Every structure is written in C-alpha cells, then in structure tokens.
Amino acid sequence: MRPHFEIAPKMRPLAPRRSGVVGVLDIGTSKIVCVIARLKPRDAATSLRRRTHSVEVLGIGHTSAHGIKGGAVIDMERAEYAIRRAVDAAERMAGAQIASVVVSMAGGRLSSEHFAAEVDLPEPAVAEGDIRRVLDAASTFAVGQGRTILHALPVGYALDGASGIGEPRGMLGRRLGVDLHVITADGAAVRNLLLCIERCHLGVEATVAAPYAAALSTLADDEAELGVTLIDFGAGTTTVSVVENGHCVHVDGIAVGGQHVTNDVARGLSTRLADAERLKSLHGGVLSISADEREMLTVPPIADDHHDLPRVIPKSQLLRIIRPRVEEVIELVRDRLVASGHAAGAGRRIVLTGGAAQLTGHAELVGKIMGGQVRIGRPLGISKLPEAARGASFAVATGLLVYPQVAGLEHFEARRRRLSQAEGNGYFSRVGHWLREAF
Numbered sequence: 001m002r003p004h005f006e007i008a009p010k011m012r013p014l015a016p017r018r019s020g021v022v023g024v025l026d027i028g029t030s031k032i033v034c035v036i037a038r039l040k041p042r043d044a045a046t047s048l049r050r051r052t053h054s055v056e057v058l059g060i061g062h063t064s065a066h067g068i069k070g071g072a073v074i075d076m077e078r079a080e081y082a083i084r085r086a087v088d089a090a091e092r093m094a095g096a097q098i099a100s101v102v103v104s105m106a107g108g109r110l111s112s113e114h115f116a117a118e119v120d121l122p123e124p125a126v127a128e129g130d131i132r133r134v135l136d137a138a139s140t141f142a143v144g145q146g147r148t149i150l151h152a153l154p155v156g157y158a159l160d161g162a163s164g165i166g167e168p169r170g171m172l173g174r175r176l177g178v179d180l181h182v183i184t185a186d187g188a189a190v191r192n193l194l195l196c197i198e199r200c201h202l203g204v205e206a207t208v209a210a211p212y213a214a215a216l217s218t219l220a221d222d223e224a225e226l227g228v229t230l231i232d233f234g235a236g237t238t239t240v241s242v243v244e245n246g247h248c249v250h251v252d253g254i255a256v257g258g259q260h261v262t263n264d265v266a267r268g269l270s271t272r273l274a275d276a277e278r279l280k281s282l283h284g285g286v287l288s289i290s291a292d293e294r295e296m297l298t299v300p301p302i303a304d305d306h307h308d309l310p311r312v313i314p315k316s317q318l319l320r321i322i323r324p325r326v327e328e329v330i331e332l333v334r335d336r337l338v339a340s341g342h343a344a345g346a347g348r349r350i351v352l353t354g355g356a357a358q359l360t361g362h363a364e365l366v367g368k369i370m371g372g373q374v375r376i377g378r379p380l381g382i383s384k385l386p387e388a389a390r391g392a393s394f395a396v397a398t399g400l401l402v403y404p405q406v407a408g409l410e411h412f413e414a415r416r417r418r419l420s421q422a423e424g425n426g427y428f429s430r431v432g433h434w435l436r437e438a439f
Helices: 076-094 128-138 187-198 210-218 221-226 258-269 273-283 315-340 362-370 392-405 413-423 427-438
Strands: 020-027 031-041 053-064 100-105 111-120 147-159 162-165 175-186 203-209 228-233 238-244 247-254 296-299 311-314 349-353 373-376
Touching: 020 076, 020 392, 031 076, 031 392, 053 076, 053 392, 076 187, 100 187, 100 210, 100 392, 111 128, 111 147, 128 147, 128 175, 147 187, 147 203, 147 247, 175 187, 175 247, 187 203, 203 210, 203 392, 210 228, 210 238, 210 247, 210 349, 210 392, 221 228, 221 349, 228 315, 238 315, 247 315, 258 273, 258 315, 273 296, 273 315, 296 315, 311 315, 315 362, 349 362, 349 392, 362 373
Parallel strands: 020 100, 100 203, 228 349, 349 373
Antiparallel strands: 020 031, 031 053, 111 175, 111 247, 147 162, 147 175, 228 238, 238 247, 296 311
8 A cells, every 4th residue: 555645835837938026934943034036037048057037036034943943843833923023024125025935844854765667658759748647657656654745856767778868858769767856854844834834824835845945046057967965054954965967866854953063062161052152153163273272262151140250261172062063963964975875976066055054164174074075055146135145044045036947847747636636736725634634
C-alpha cells in the first residue's frame, strides 16, 4: 500500500509577459522578513538566463522572531504576532496590502528523494503529450509516512537510455525517461506553519524550501551549470542545496545553527542571551590572531544585581567558545554531503548564506574543512533593495521573490487530479483537508 502524503500549496506559473505584485514571508528562528515587490517582464536581450522578470522591491519589514524554534512553530500566538508585525511594516512601506504570500520552510527535516519513470513513445519524435505522460508516471511516487511534498523538480530526461537530456521535445527515440527530484518536509511542521499564517488572514501561494530559495537569489548562472553547494547557516537550522547543470538535485538540513553558538557563549561566559548575541555579532569569529589575546571585551553579568560587576575577558576566549560549535556544524554538513554522493563535483564550489555565515573567518574555515572555493552569497538582480537587506542573511527572502519565475518547472499534475476527483482542487479545500487531519 502506498503511504499517504500531502502536497504543500503550489502557485500557478507567472506569465512571461505579465507584471504582478508578490508578497513573500521568510520565517526564521531569529527573524521574520516580509518583502513586497513588483515583478515586471524583462526584454529578451536583457533577461538573465533563468529570470523572465525584473524584481523591484516596494516594501520590506523584518522583526525578531518569537514562537519559532528550528524553523518550526512552537508557540502559535507569539509567532502570529511576529508575522503580523513584519507584514504590517512591509505594507506600510509599500503603501499596499497583500492577501497572500510565498513562504519559506527551513525546518521540518528537509530531505530529498529521486524517482525515475519511463514511457514508450507512440511516434518517433517526442511531443508535449509524451513529456506530460512521463512526468505523470514519475508523479506516482511514494514518500515516507507523514511527509509533505514541497517540490517535484524534473532534473533531466533520458531517451533510449541516453541520459543528460535537458529538453527532449522534437528529438527522436522509442522510450522517454525522466529523473524527478522530490523535496519533502515533516507534514506536522508544514501544517502548523500554514495554520499560523492563516491566522494572520493571509493565504499561502506556495511553500518553498529555504535552501532552494537561497540558491535562486545568490547563484550565478555559471556556478549553477558547473555545480555548486549552497550552505545556509541560519539561527536555528543549517540547510544545504546542491545545484548541478542548472537544476537543484539535493537538499538537506540539520537542526543546529547560529542560535546554538549564542547559547554556548551565554553558558561559557555566564551572561544573558541578548548580551551573548551582541558579543557574537560584534566581536565573534572563528579564526584568531595574536592581537586577540590583548583585545579585551566587557561581559555584562547575567543578573541585574549591582553587586555583580561586569567582567573583562580577552577576545580570544570568546573565539575559543565559538569555533568548536561552528566546526561541528561544518563537519556535519560535510559528512551529510559525502553520504549524499554530491561532494565530489558540487562540493568544489561552495556558497555561504545566512546570518551565521557572516562570522569573521567563517568562509576560510569552511574551505579548510570541506575544501574547494568558498564565497559569501548575496542577493543578485534585485532592484531597490535597502542596503541593510543586501547581505547573506536576506538570501532566502529575496529568493522567494525569484521563485514565481521558476514555479512552472514543478510537476504535480497526477496528484492534483487525484485530489480534484476526491475533494476539489481549491486552496481552501486543501488547507481544510490538512487541518482536519492535523486537528
């Protein structure tokens, strides 16, 4: 018996010649970001290889996250309040209201599976209907119990056993095959996230895996073709996406991130979490020099007792607390990447995103442990983006703005027909189905 699975909300493809306003919501462990932007068709001569529209930011709002841990909702009321604040700030700046959003998903134990299918060709040349048939055949996959499908991405086609075909239309052969990359997350985590957004009176256009979104906004075309690994060092999770031949072929995630470094600093120096975060952000790093022994830092006491005076420590002591945890995360990512089989090619080029990636010396340490060329990824091709939002910590939010341009690459037709026959294919019917099962 095929295990039951669900499909997260998916948006309709954006028409190449139509403009539109899109709202996105990046829900992280440390911050929640809402961005409203206008997508306008590009001229064929100026369009980027994988972007049909230019992105012009109209409004942006971000606030500290509450009620979120490891990328998942743990306190519905606090998370709802934080989302409302971020959305309100973005709407005020844009001078417009949004009814729905594209939302990121960093928690829920992201994972990848690949499914292959083949069909016989009734005519020698591959037609549009043949591609639909083979994608439908691949869409009859079975994923683990309680998992929700976020993406189903055709990675490549094969014709009479010859693989590596990107566009089979019009080619001659007898048998057509496809490799379908399916990204899943825990169903409960997805349902609770959707419910929290629904309580803010917002619809959900699509749910996008955070590392996939970060790759959309930060990778150059040549990197995506040659093969690259993107590592998003968030506060509560560290997620990975591997892109080869222009396609996302693997994602993964571990529930360890920058917040764990902050916790280590707070414990090691006996100070409050807020003060530990400030020390990490202003003075933290993973590579030390001789001058760090002489540079002194003031550590506020954990209590507000006037008898408990601030302490002074050398900066090197702070670095000795931070580095072991960062090394642990990098080694976990390296081992997971090796186990996936993608370390040999894409592991030679590494792009780092996320707030924790901005620690001094982080890129150098990643290069030392994992090898290869390493750079910090920043949003590309987004106009009118505030200076404060042009760093690696906003890679996921800006990637969500790019996602509507590639949403049409995904395939769920076979599953959608089954849902339509059973209970209707509308957004509210799907959400109602999830809520009935969850609650």
